Amino acid sequence: MRMFGAVTRSLREELGRTREQLGVAVGYSASQVAMVERGERMPSARFIARAAEFLGQRTTIESAAEHLERNLHPSWFGEYADREAEAVSLCTYNTHLVHGLVQTEEYTRAVLDARFPMLEDAEIERRLDARLSRQALLSRTPAASIALVIEEWVLRRPVGGVAVLKRQLEWLLELGARRNVSLQVMPMLYEAHAGVDGPMTLLETPKRQWVAWLEAQGNGRLVDDRDEVSVLLTRYGMIRTQALTPGDSAKLIEQMAGEL
Incomplete structure (x- = not known):
């Protein structure tokens, strides 16, 4: 470098x-x-x-x-990781897995173990280290404002087994209790809601500009077009109003953890 x-x-x-x-x-x-x-x-x-x-x-x-050692993140993810590390606000809506920023080490390892085509052990360790390194944002000073909306079924899938899932739920409860973190669950009982187009992550930069990150099948796209980002921000606002309140979400997660 x-x-x-x-x-x-x-x-x-x-x-x-x-x-x-x-x-x-x-x-x-x-x-x-x-x-x-x-x-x-x-x-x-x-x-x-x-x-x-x-x-x-x-x-x-x-x-x-060519001599740079890009040993942390894939090239397509590197720019997002840079933006995430310096974000003053981060909002996510997740439909398949718990967001990588708030995964426990055991949960992350289980996700990487399930990857297909199969990853070599050394590559799993490299990606595990890279993902966990991003969690510096959670304890950074000044604190970033973080909002998480997660589909209920994501929190019921036993990724890594029952013990791993229970620890993941407990970690989410710990995070949700922080003053700078809002955690909401989108209940399964809804027939449809504003998030049907899929997951998203929204970041606010130190210059108070919003960008979006859309990811699917091992690739992603950083969106900085104001009109497109505006639509996603409006949609995310509606998703938050349709999800359970943070208090009710915490009660549901506690219930799910207690059932394991």
């Missing part, structure tokens, strides 16, 4: 461009650009592509990027 950062800084200064100018081109703040140039932050795939275009040195930038 230090080598890539040094190359980027050298090219930028040679052209007489500022960090602010490069930041505008790649979607980073000047301080984030500085962190990349000092080798303190892994550049996202978007940073690399846009920096190559902005600096007019695609071959040099891409050659330097």
Whole structure:
């Protein structure tokens, strides 16, 4: 990362461009650009592509990027992970699994063990470490505002077995008791509701701009178009009104955990 950062800084200064100018081109703040140039932050795939275009040195930038050790997240997920780590607000609606940000280690391991095609043991450990590293957001200062809406059936599927599921439910209750976390359950008794189009994650950036992350089948898309994000924010608001209140959700989760 230090080598890539040094190359980027050298090219930028040679052209007489500022960090602010490069930041505008790649979607980073000047301080984030500085962190990349000092080798303190892994550049996202978007940073690399846009920096190559902005600096007019695609071959040099891409050659330097080949030496980056992207050992935390898949390339398609890296940019979202960067946005998530610096988010001031995060809202999720989940329909298949508990959101990766709030999974216990045992739950995550069970999810990775079930992956098909099968993952090698070393790859499972790498992905486990990467997913757990994201949980720094949960204890960060200043605290991020986090809202979770989870389908009831997700909390009833015994991923990893009964003991693993029970611990996962207990962890969600612990999180839901925090002042900065809102946890709601979408009950199965509803015939239909505003979330029928599928899961989503919404992030508010330090600049108070909202972006959305839509993921399916080992791939994802970061949405920053204002009109599209506005629709998703409105939809998420309706989902929250249709879900159980945080208090009733906690009672239901306690009941489910007690049944295990």
